[in-house]
Amino acid sequence: MTRVLVVGSDTREERALLGRLLQVAGLPPEALQRCADLDQCDLLLVRDTPALRSAAMHMASKRPAMRLWMHDDAGVVHDGRSSSPCHLDDAQIQRALAPSPPPPAPDNGEGLFLANGAKQMTRLLRQRLQERTGYALLSVRSEPLLLIDFEHDLAVPLNAGASAGSNLARQLGDLFDLLTLQELSAQRFQTLAGSMSRQPLRPLLWQMAQHSDNWTDFERRLQQHAQVSLLRWPDFRVLAHQHDGFRLCSLLLKKPCSLHECTRLLELDIDATRAFMRSAYLCGYAEVKVPEVASAPPPPTRQGASALLARMWRSVRNRTGSFA
Structure with missing residues (x-):
């Protein structure tokens, strides 16, 4: 696409x-x-x-x-x-x-590398969680950590010592920018997973985003007064005992708000609100849009190319109706 x-x-x-x-x-x-x-x-x-x-x-x-x-x-x-x-x-x-033809399957039974690094990982996880298709292997520095079944929204920890949800989520969050995601066939996934225990995927990813600091692009958009809107209620398991999380969900389901609007309206800690937004975005529950028009009017002279493009695009849209 x-x-x-x-x-x-x-x-x-x-x-x-x-x-x-x-x-x-x-x-x-x-x-x-x-x-x-x-x-x-x-x-x-x-x-x-x-x-x-x-x-x-x-x-x-x-x-x-x-x-x-x-x-x-x-x-x-x-x-x-x-x-x-x-x-x-x-x-x-x-x-x-035209899409490129698929390359020949590798000899080791593993699939193509789908994502490498925090930004690619975030985009691909959001896409696969929405599509609910495919299987993947999550690794760090070539060390396999987690099998993922997107179709059934399940995760299979490969390290027994880190299988406890909070420990594994913290480990994944600390190493977020070093993670790689590799595609697996259904047969290869079943072979690797065997009879190991499965756990819900989205609560694990939610906690992972809470512990991660590698969100440079996302933070930049929040600083540009991006409007965050919730598409649907998250899995209630990710909000267990989080009263402020329920309040944020109620607000963002009603209307899009920026980070600072959420903290002001609900009187919340800004770091906790930012962490909530990261998790909701990564898990596909929220979308983030930077407004085309800044809150302050642009200076009358020497406008940059970015402001010029935004103004001209906006003028065309206003003459012809809303974006379809």
Whole structure:
């Protein structure tokens, strides 16, 4: 799946652009997902005007892994990172968007490495918990620690000494940025798990996030007054004996709030509130969105490329209706 952020086009033009890309690449509709968060998108697709081009180049320079494509009024696209704008033909678009063929299975019975490090791990865990598919092996420095069954929301500790929930959660949290996640087949999972005891996965991940300090990107978004909203009630096992957790759930289910709004409205400790938000986000119970408009008005002169892009995008959206 490719997450696409379209800038400079109204809703109708956006749908036409994405429809054409899907048709050219021969992909199903779900293969391209519209995205509203620049830090989460894989492809930034921008109308090619001087102002938007300059702003988009500035934004893309800070995100080397993100593709930048520019398009003209006719919908013809070219690579925005190329020094000489050469239009992408259908074959180039198809190669760029079509999923890569799966590599041959390794000889040792283990699967591909899916994630490495805290940021990749957070994104993938959220995705797999939502999809409820697949099996994986969690390791640190090549030492296997945990088998994961996403389909049944279960974890199998491989180290008997750390199998107690709190000890294992603390260990995983302390080593969060060093963890790697490796895909397993169902047969390989059953072979490794054998008759070892299973335990609920989400309460373990919830506690792991409470103990982890490797949340640089998440903390930056909270500092940008990100609005946190709860999608549904968490598993009650993660909130056992946590009165403040129930209060936060009740508030965030009613309306999105920033970190400081939660602490002010509920008179809570900011560190405990931050830890709750980390856990709810990692386990897929919450979503976080940085507002497009800052609370303070921007200065009248010498605005940066980031503010220019946000203002122009907002003006297009306001003329054409809400983001669909």
